[in-house]
Amino acid sequence: MTAPTQADPAQAYAQFLEALAEADEYAAIDVASRLLDARVPAERVLLDLVAPAQAEVGERWARNEWSVAQEHAATHISERVVAAVAAQANPRPTRGRVVVACMDGEWHALPPRLVAEVLRLRGWQVTFLGASVPAAHLVSYLHRHDAHAVALACALPMRLPHAHRMIEACRRSDVPVVVGGRGFGDDGRWARTLGVAWAPDAPTAADLVADERALRRVRPAELPHLADDEYAGLVKRRGELIDSALADLRERVPAVEHYTPAQLDSTISDLGYIVDFLAAALYVDDDSLFTDFVDWLAQILSSRGVPSGAVGLTLGHYHRLLRDFPRAGRFLALGKARVAARRDTVRG
Amino acid sequence: MEWRYRDTGVGWAEEIGTYGPLPRAVGVDTRSGAQLVTSADVRGADPGDGRISTPSDVRGPARPSEAVVRPSSALPPLAPDRGHPEPDWSEVVEHFREGLVVCDPDGVVRHLSPVAERLLPEVAQGRPLTAAGVPGLRSGGPGEFAHHGRRLRIRAMPLSGGRSCHYVEDVTESVTRADALLAERARSAFLAVVGEKLGNPLHPDRAAAAVVRLAVPTLAEVAVLVLAPRSGRARWWRASRADDEAAAVDSGVLSATALPPAIAEGLSGVEPHAVDWLVEQAVDAGWLPGLEASEVVARVLPLPGREAPAGALLVARRATRWYDEDDVELVRAFAARAGAALTTAVLYRDQAEVADTLQASLLPVEPITVAGVQWGTAYRPAQASLRIGGDFYGSHRLPDGGSVFFLGDVSGKGVEAAVFTGQLRQCLQALHRVESHPGRLLKLLNDALLETTQAHGQGRFATMVLGVVRPQRDGALTLTMAGGGHLPPLVLRASGEVEAVPLSGMLIGVVPDPRIGEVTVRLEPGETCLLYSDGVTEARGGRRGDEQFGHERLVHAVTGCHRVPAPALAERVEQVTCDWLAHGDHDDIAVLALRATGPGGRPPRHLHAVPAAGGPAEQRETRQ
Numbered sequence: 001m002t003a004p005t006q007a008d009p010a011q012a013y014a015q016f017l018e019a020l021a022e023a024d025e026y027a028a029i030d031v032a033s034r035l036l037d038a039r040v041p042a043e044r045v046l047l048d049l050v051a052p053a054q055a056e057v058g059e060r061w062a063r064n065e066w067s068v069a070q071e072h073a074a075t076h077i078s079e080r081v082v083a084a085v086a087a088q089a090n091p092r093p094t095r096g097r098v099v100v101a102c103m104d105g106e107w108h109a110l111p112p113r114l115v116a117e118v119l120r121l122r123g124w125q126v127t128f129l130g131a132s133v134p135a136a137h138l139v140s141y142l143h144r145h146d147a148h149a150v151a152l153a154c155a156l157p158m159r160l161p162h163a164h165r166m167i168e169a170c171r172r173s174d175v176p177v178v179v180g181g182r183g184f185g186d187d188g189r190w191a192r193t194l195g196v197a198w199a200p201d202a203p204t205a206a207d208l209v210a211d212e213r214a215l216r217r218v219r220p221a222e223l224p225h226l227a228d229d230e231y232a233g234l235v236k237r238r239g240e241l242i243d244s245a246l247a248d249l250r251e252r253v254p255a256v257e258h259y260t261p262a263q264l265d266s267t268i269s270d271l272g273y274i275v276d277f278l279a280a281a282l283y284v285d286d287d288s289l290f291t292d293f294v295d296w297l298a299q300i301l302s303s304r305g306v307p308s309g310a311v312g313l314t315l316g317h318y319h320r321l322l323r324d325f326p327r328a329g330r331f332l333a334l335g336k337a338r339v340a341a342r343r344d345t346v347r348g
Numbered sequence: 349m350e351w352r353y354r355d356t357g358v359g360w361a362e363e364i365g366t367y368g369p370l371p372r373a374v375g376v377d378t379r380s381g382a383q384l385v386t387s388a389d390v391r392g393a394d395p396g397d398g399r400i401s402t403p404s405d406v407r408g409p410a411r412p413s414e415a416v417v418r419p420s421s422a423l424p425p426l427a428p429d430r431g432h433p434e435p436d437w438s439e440v441v442e443h444f445r446e447g448l449v450v451c452d453p454d455g456v457v458r459h460l461s462p463v464a465e466r467l468l469p470e471v472a473q474g475r476p477l478t479a480a481g482v483p484g485l486r487s488g489g490p491g492e493f494a495h496h497g498r499r500l501r502i503r504a505m506p507l508s509g510g511r512s513c514h515y516v517e518d519v520t521e522s523v524t525r526a527d528a529l530l531a532e533r534a535r536s537a538f539l540a541v542v543g544e545k546l547g548n549p550l551h552p553d554r555a556a557a558a559v560v561r562l563a564v565p566t567l568a569e570v571a572v573l574v575l576a577p578r579s580g581r582a583r584w585w586r587a588s589r590a591d592d593e594a595a596a597v598d599s600g601v602l603s604a605t606a607l608p609p610a611i612a613e614g615l616s617g618v619e620p621h622a623v624d625w626l627v628e629q630a631v632d633a634g635w636l637p638g639l640e641a642s643e644v645v646a647r648v649l650p651l652p653g654r655e656a657p658a659g660a661l662l663v664a665r666r667a668t669r670w671y672d673e674d675d676v677e678l679v680r681a682f683a684a685r686a687g688a689a690l691t692t693a694v695l696y697r698d699q700a701e702v703a704d705t706l707q708a709s710l711l712p713v714e715p716i717t718v719a720g721v722q723w724g725t726a727y728r729p730a731q732a733s734l735r736i737g738g739d740f741y742g743s744h745r746l747p748d749g750g751s752v753f754f755l756g757d758v759s760g761k762g763v764e765a766a767v768f769t770g771q772l773r774q775c776l777q778a779l780h781r782v783e784s785h786p787g788r789l790l791k792l793l794n795d796a797l798l799e800t801t802q803a804h805g806q807g808r809f810a811t812m813v814l815g816v817v818r819p820q821r822d823g824a825l826t827l828t829m830a831g832g833g834h835l836p837p838l839v840l841r842a843s844g845e846v847e848a849v850p851l852s853g854m855l856i857g858v859v860p861d862p863r864i865g866e867v868t869v870r871l872e873p874g875e876t877c878l879l880y881s882d883g884v885t886e887a888r889g890g891r892r893g894d895e896q897f898g899h900e901r902l903v904h905a906v907t908g909c910h911r912v913p914a915p916a917l918a919e920r921v922e923q924v925t926c927d928w929l930a931h932g933d934h935d936d937i938a939v940l941a942l943r944a945t946g947p948g949g950r951p952p953r954h955l956h957a958v959p960a961a962g963g964p965a966e967q968r969e970t971r972q
Contacts, residue, residue: 023911069909069920076916105931107923131919132926134732144700146553162931172548174558216594239892246891262904268891272930 009035009048016053020074028077029084042089043121046082046114047202054078054110064303078110086117093125096148098209099175101129101138103154103163103183111181112153118202119151119209135166142173149176149209151199154183157190157293158276161231161283164194164221176215178208185289193284195221225285230325234279241321242271248317253310270297274314278328287331294335298342312339446515451477453510467500467516477514485514492519499523535678538566542682546689555693557597559651559661559686560587564595567679568663572635573651574611575659575690577604582615586635608633614648614660627664636664647671649679651687658690710736710766712938715743718751720819724914724941726922728883730761730934738765739881739938742773744780749819752780752789755879755940756812756834756856765936768808771800776814786830787866790814790856794832794864797857809857813837813879823873823946831865832856835885838903839869840876840910840917846903849877873946876914878906883937884921889928897928914943 012031019028035045057074060066066074100116102109109131116128127145129138142150150170154163160183170177180199184191191198197218199205208214226232234241246268250256259267274297281290294315298308319332441448447464451457455476464471470480477485484493490503499520506512542562550558556573563571570588582602587595608629610620620626627646630636636644646664650657661683663671671679715723729737741755754776758768775796776789783789790812801808813836815829829837831853839847849869854862871877880902887897905924909917918939925937 023913025913067908069912072909072916072920073912076913076919105926107919107926132923136731136733137735140733140735142554143549143551143696144704146551174545174548174550174554213594213596242891261900265901272891 009040013049013053016049017056020053020057020077021070023070023073023077025077025080028081032081032085033088036085036088042085043118043203045085046117050078050081050085051111051114051202062300062303075110079113082110082113082117086120089121091121091123093120094123095125095210097125097127097145098149098151099127099129099138099141099145099147100151101133101153102131103152103159103166104134105132105159105162106154106156106181106183107131108153108155108181111155112151115151115153115180115202115205118206122206122210124148124206124209135169138166139169139173142170142175147175148212149178149215151205151209152177152179153181154179155181157183157185157284157289158273158280159183160190160194160280160289164283167194167196176212178205178215180205190284190286190289192219193222193286195219223283223285225327226283228327230327231279231282233325234275234282234322234328238272238275238279241275241318242268244321245271245274245314245317249310249313252313270301271314273297274311274318278318278331281331282327285327287334290331291334291338294338295342298339308339308342312336312343315339446517449477449514449516450507451512451514455512458511464514464516467495467498467518469496492523531674535674535681538678539681539685542685546685549696550689550693552690552693552697553599555689556583556585556659557587557599559689560585561595561597562686563587563661563663563682564589567675567682569665570636570639570662571664572630572662573659573686574602574607574615574662576615576653576656577607580604582607584635588637602633610648611660611662614650614662615657617650617657619650620648626662630662630664635662639664639666643667645670647676647679649676649683651683651690653687653691654695658687658694661686707734707736707766710770712739712741715741715753715940716745716751718743718745718817718819719749720823720825720945721751721817722914722943722945724916724918724939724943726918726937726939728922728926728934728937729766730883730936734762734766736763736766737761737936738769739883739936740769740773741879741938741940742776744777746780746784746816748784750784751817752776752784752786752814753817753879753940753942754812754814755881755938756810756814756832757881757883757936757938758810759808761936765808768806768810772797772810775800784816786814786816786828787864790830790832790853790864791861794856794862795860798860801857809855811835811855811882813851817942820870823944825871825942825944827869827871827877827942829867829869831867832862835880835882837880838878838906839871840878840906842872842874842910844908844910846907848899848903871942871944873944874911876910876912876917876941876943878917878921879940880921881936881938883935884925884939887925887929887934887937889930889932893930893932897925901928914941917941917943 012035016028016031019031032045032049035049036042054075057066057071057078061068061071098119100112100119102112113128116126120126127141127147129141138150152163152166152170154160163179163183167177167179176197178197178199179191180201184198188198188200195218197208197215199208246256249267256264256267273293277293278290281287281293294311298311301311302308315332315336319329319336322328322332441461442463444461444463447467448459448461449457449464449468449471450459455478457471457473457475457477460471460473468480468482468485470482471477471485472480482495484491484495484500484502490501492499492501494500498518501517501519502514504512504514545558545562546555556575560571560573564587570586572584572586574582574584576582580603582604583599584602585597585599587597589595607615610626610629613620626648627636627641627644630646631639631641631644643666644664645667646662648660648662651659651661653659661679663679712725712727714725723743725741727739727741729735729739731737738758738761739756740758741753743751743753745751756772758765758772760768772793775793779789779792779796783792793814797808797810800806810832811834812832813829813834814832815827818826818828820826829849829851831851833853833855836851837849839849841847849867851865851867853865856862869877885897885899885902888894889897901924902921906917906921909920912920918941921939922937925934
């Protein structure tokens, strides 16, 4: 252990990651407290220590180095650290109320929690509603408490259609919305499609919240493509598509017969995710949403010993079933090309 | 369009050629000595207003030519070849609705029809047209302009020999009608937007801000809403627009006695009429920054409420746009909607305050701190907007350093179920002071509930697990649990094994002296006991949304989580359940986890070095 006065950020980061790896809440809080004692601003501790460490946790899970359980534990420790930093800084609210929440179905609560604390440090009175907030809960909260703005987080693009409904619900309560999270694309392009203000990070979100005119100055959603009903049609056929894809896999991949119930469940989930991401891509009419997901899924599966060819099979199967869906067909064909390109790189 | 028109023009020329001589003089005024206007002049020129697109349309403006040239026509009175006298064109022209101004190649007015004389009194024969000083005449092209309070439409057409003819029409009537229609449409559209924006129940402050923001710029450059005073203080909101940006909204508070008289009058339901006096008051109140009283017009209208007005709305704008009767009518319609929205908002707030207080008393209370115990909880009621339901959990401190804890589920859903959980928790709160043995405490609770439900004829019952946790010296925890017909808890052992605790028993609040199961479990440091409601295992989801989550999936979801802190474990159970539901309807969900943290409150370290058990495929789960 280094001397307690040590507050070198790079060293602190390594120590912090180690504390997360060991699920040692107290060691992690110690690292953050030492930085605060060395007069590092609380906002910097949150954004330069906790945030990148959490990103690393996600990476380690994606590379299959950490189990879901480890990731959960590490995230919990990070949350405790955020709470400790917030308690130590203890800012006095001087500005209006801002509500921060995760979209319905969204469980990645740490990034919005960091946004919430940065807003609090900047004098806002912040209410953090937590993970997966049902739209009805959020709206009834907005009716009961006068909010200056709502900040909504979405980490997975597959939730964009739900996110859009939630944004609209807030708008109907006449509360401006700012969104964030990777779910809206690295450059926030899907936030633009849905007609909502977007912030790439916590400081930008805080700046936006402080500028009410900028918050209200958003272009309307551009969703004329929804008129072709492909999105609605795909959502309606979700169950049927998954059933049929599973039957197809059983036929082509003999190993599926011997899957444990748990393996079968996660296969069904993956088949469902493909449909959900395809639906979201149709919703915002962007093939890159789908092809990026295919890339990511192939990477996740291959790091867990599942050949990416299986993904290609399912994309081909969906493509055959969705003959009457020209846009979906195009996205699936692009997805298949991605999987094929990936296999070629692996071979080469 | 153009090519069609030209084509037709050629065709006509041929037609005319076939039918014989043209009327050489279709001229307007032979007396003036000016060159005659030939029929070719009229036909060949483009009226230029874009209305002409089909041959039949073309014939219209070409006026007499058809009748003139067609000998077979039923009405050929103007055809000179029938031997009739040539008509007096000046006489005909006098009755045109359009006025005619014919200029020579130098732009000097050579002829002026009586209508043109009336519409354009500045234009004089023998003088250049431009000398008349009518701006609308200079552009040359077709256009509309206001002149002496009339709306004139003009089009110029080149004639042969470099001459030109201006056709002037008075379109005041039709334009006024069209304008009125457009204005009416704009008003309806505005009120539709207002209805949409204010149609949802809003927080009263939001509603007030929305009202002033909507009023700008359609109704006013500055709009101020003053709410009816509450306890001697009146709050106001103001929206103003400095540039093309969205309106900026601010707010403030005034003492009820310091309100401008016109506002006070408005709040009493009167529409004040003394307009100048009103502007002075608004300026004095500091509501019209950067505006002089002399350059502003303003109105104050009451916002109708339930009994007295909900507030008063002041609209002000530069005197260049006066509030006419239509405008005031629109402001009144707006005020009616705004008043309704504010009344709804206040009503909603008053009810929500009551509901909030009641809900808060029914929400599960987080467990109390006990040395050596880390608690984790999750709670998700079936009705998200209600935030309360029929599941409950909680804990009470015991004098010996231990704690009573419980998790359960009452029959029914929603408010009634939540109220019943409140009664049940109240009972436990009192009973744990006289009895700390789980089995006997649960029986006491059963008797108490039975008495209450029989007295009220409710027929409600509950299932629950009730336990007592006592920390041991070695950091372990001893859990003695009694079962009242609830799902048996799970224990996550340090080895990674997940055990179901054998705990059975009968429903609570149904029969006197029910059979209550009892079991004692020892948790070593780092081990966790998990209590959950049937909202978890009976969650319906999967491929078709009709498959139950079930015990097996729950066990699988928590397998490998034996090193996870209790709060994270509870959240994980909540998450996998909700993921399984995939936005489907669900029953109330409650989770309570107790983890033995070991001596000193610090969980054992270096637990994460070993990757979790289980094959790679089993750990798959899509998280990004």
